[in-house]
Amino acid sequence: MFRRLPESDTATLRFKIDGRPATGRAGESVAAAMLAAGVVTCRTTPIGGQKRAPYCLMGVCFECLVTIDGIGNRQACLIPLTEGMDIRSQDGARDMAGEPVTEAAP
Amino acid sequence: MKRLANVVELAASYDLAIIGAGPAGMSAAVTAAEAGLSVLVLDENGAPGGQIYRGITGTPVKRREILGAEFWRGEEIVAGFERCEASYAPHATAWSLAPDGSKGFEIGVSLGGAVRHIHASEVIAATGAHERPFPIPGWTLPGVMTAGAAQIALKANALVPDGRVVIAGCGPLLFLVTAQLLAAGANIVAVLDTAEPGNWRRALPHLPGFLRSPYLMKGLRLLLKARRANFISRVTALRAEAGDDGCLARVAHTRGSTETTLACDTLLLHQGVVPNINLANAVGCEQDWDDGQLSFVPRIDDWMQTSIPGLSIPGDGGGIRGAEAAALGGTLAALGAAARLGRLSQDERNQRAAPVRAEFERLSAGRAFLDALYRPPKAFRVPAEAETIVCRCEEVTAGEIREVVAGGVTGPNQLKVFLRCGMGPCQGRQCGLTVTELMADARGVSAEAIGSYHLRPPFKPVTLGELASLPSNDAAVKAVVR
Numbered sequence: 001m002f003r004r005l006p007e008s009d010t011a012t013l014r015f016k017i018d019g020r021p022a023t024g025r026a027g028e029s030v031a032a033a034m035l036a037a038g039v040v041t042c043r044t045t046p047i048g049g050q051k052r053a054p055y056c057l058m059g060v061c062f063e064c065l066v067t068i069d070g071i072g073n074r075q076a077c078l079i080p081l082t083e084g085m086d087i088r089s090q091d092g093a094r095d096m097a098g099e100p101v102t103e104a105a106p
Numbered sequence: 107m108k109r110l111a112n113v114v115e116l117a118a119s120y121d122l123a124i125i126g127a128g129p130a131g132m133s134a135a136v137t138a139a140e141a142g143l144s145v146l147v148l149d150e151n152g153a154p155g156g157q158i159y160r161g162i163t164g165t166p167v168k169r170r171e172i173l174g175a176e177f178w179r180g181e182e183i184v185a186g187f188e189r190c191e192a193s194y195a196p197h198a199t200a201w202s203l204a205p206d207g208s209k210g211f212e213i214g215v216s217l218g219g220a221v222r223h224i225h226a227s228e229v230i231a232a233t234g235a236h237e238r239p240f241p242i243p244g245w246t247l248p249g250v251m252t253a254g255a256a257q258i259a260l261k262a263n264a265l266v267p268d269g270r271v272v273i274a275g276c277g278p279l280l281f282l283v284t285a286q287l288l289a290a291g292a293n294i295v296a297v298l299d300t301a302e303p304g305n306w307r308r309a310l311p312h313l314p315g316f317l318r319s320p321y322l323m324k325g326l327r328l329l330l331k332a333r334r335a336n337f338i339s340r341v342t343a344l345r346a347e348a349g350d351d352g353c354l355a356r357v358a359h360t361r362g363s364t365e366t367t368l369a370c371d372t373l374l375l376h377q378g379v380v381p382n383i384n385l386a387n388a389v390g391c392e393q394d395w396d397d398g399q400l401s402f403v404p405r406i407d408d409w410m411q412t413s414i415p416g417l418s419i420p421g422d423g424g425g426i427r428g429a430e431a432a433a434l435g436g437t438l439a440a441l442g443a444a445a446r447l448g449r450l451s452q453d454e455r456n457q458r459a460a461p462v463r464a465e466f467e468r469l470s471a472g473r474a475f476l477d478a479l480y481r482p483p484k485a486f487r488v489p490a491e492a493e494t495i496v497c498r499c500e501e502v503t504a505g506e507i508r509e510v511v512a513g514g515v516t517g518p519n520q521l522k523v524f525l526r527c528g529m530g531p532c533q534g535r536q537c538g539l540t541v542t543e544l545m546a547d548a549r550g551v552s553a554e555a556i557g558s559y560h561l562r563p564p565f566k567p568v569t570l571g572e573l574a575s576l577p578s579n580d581a582a583v584k585a586v587v588r
Binding site for chain 2 (some may be wrong): 001002003004005007008009019025027028029032034035040041042045047048050051052053054055056057058059060062063065073078080
């Protein structure tokens with residue numbers, strides 16, 4: 001768990017973490033916002049169901065995989081937080097069957 | 107600097123593509139753009155600076171003394187980068203790189219949810235370093251993270267670990283993070299120093315180079331600040347233990363014959379940084395085992411060029427030398443590239459490089475001393491306990507690896523087939539070095555003889571949706587549509 005330095009700007013972006021409302025700062029990653037919101041565990045592993053949490057915060061460990069707006073296996077430490085994001089901790093392997101169909105960007 | 111947010115803004119071809127916007131990538135971009143090259147910089151982060159200057163353009167940390175003067179040195183490099191003529195794509199991932207005959211390279215780029223292949227005559231892969239794996243019992247528990255991660259959270263987000271913090275390991279960054287977190291008001295219960303006392307003797311022959319480098323004064327200032335924490339030296343074993351909730355609750359450490367357990371909320375691990383070799387390895391660059399840095403390092407020449415002509419790796423990705431040397435290495439790589447493209451004569455190149463190289467060598471000379479002094483002990487590189495997880499993604503333990511090695515598995519690539527070790531999403535970044543050293547230990551041969559995983563593109567994950575966005579010509583469509 002992390003706390004914000006008192007001098008940092010107020011967190012103004014609203015998002016949800018596992019259905020719970022929380023706020024984050026513009027410009028921060030999903031992983032940073034989760035840590036500041038008191039998240040300790042962000043997923044369980046596909047192999048043994050072990051609890052895991054962000055580990056490296058720089059895109060190399062892939063421990064911070066979460067479901068963002070219905071899409072699984074997103075690297076929370078590399079994705080910027082945006083207003084209204086629905087972030088869910090991921091239970092085991094990504095469930096693609098439940099994911100919304102998206103059109104590929106041009 | 108021209109900022110790009112979408113693949114459609116990418117040109118089909120550039121003189122030089124730079125992967126990574128840390129000190130090496132930024133200074134390479136400045137030098138190359140000045141020489142008149144068309145330059146594209148691709149970076150995974152949302153702002154320039156790399157990991158060392160992470161968050162420097164927008165950190166919410168207001169009190170500059172928390173991050174220290176060495177961090178703010180990056181402002182000048184970023185300012186130069188922002189003034190230069192290069193194109194810069196933040197939040198971009200390069201996931202493939204293939205030599206394209208004598209003409210250059212084809213690079214797979216993911217940006218804004220779509221992918222494109224672009225062409226570049228020269229490539230500078232300034233992919234930097236990541237922290238060395240630290241496989242101890244319990245290192246996968248929530249509550250355990252790398253010291254570098256805590257530093258990134260502080261630099262980029264003004265976040266400080268709440269509750270009781272234990273920092274463990276060795277290396278210059280351990281002292282830096284300790285000093286920064288103390289300044290930010292963290293409650294550091296203990297710093298468990300794993301450096302071996304005998305390291306001093308091995309480091310001594312490298313002292314002259316260290317004394318010539320600027321590391322001495324920096325190091326002394328840092329030691330004075332960090333030493334205010336409760337340092338516990340000569341730690342020979344570590345174990346992270348879970349509470350009832352399955353998250354970190356305690357850390358046990360051994361000193362002499364005594365084991366002590368400390369209750370804590372966050373454990374930060376660090377035992378040095380190693381080159382991030384995934385791209386170089388996947389492209390097929392020759393690499394050597396560096397016994398001083400205990401890692402594989404791509405083979406590079408005086409202009410940071412790898413065994414693949416036109417592909418250069420300056421900065422920590424080509425061997426750990428630190429941020430200042432990385433910036434100078436980036437300049438040398440760009441001068442080399444510009445000369446190969448005929449934009450600089452050899453004389454001009456050499457003339458401009460001379461003062462840069464002198465300083466680069468002065469800085470590099472200090473490194474061997476630090477490598478020897480903070481050489482991570484074998485006990486923390488080659489886990490002795492059978493249950494310790496080596497491959498975090500596929501949950502493969504040291505015991506399982508030793509077992510298949512005893513059964514005749516000879517190298518890391520064969521190991522993948524037996525245990526899926528190294529085949530998870532991190533693509534071996536977190537287990538590669540441990541696997542090499544563990545197999546070397548089990549077989550009684552050198553790490554060089556064991557070798558590393560053979561990695562393949564895509565060297566970063568790319569989704570099918572992104573791949574489907576690749577423009578296709580008639581021939582490609584006819585090949586799959588009937």
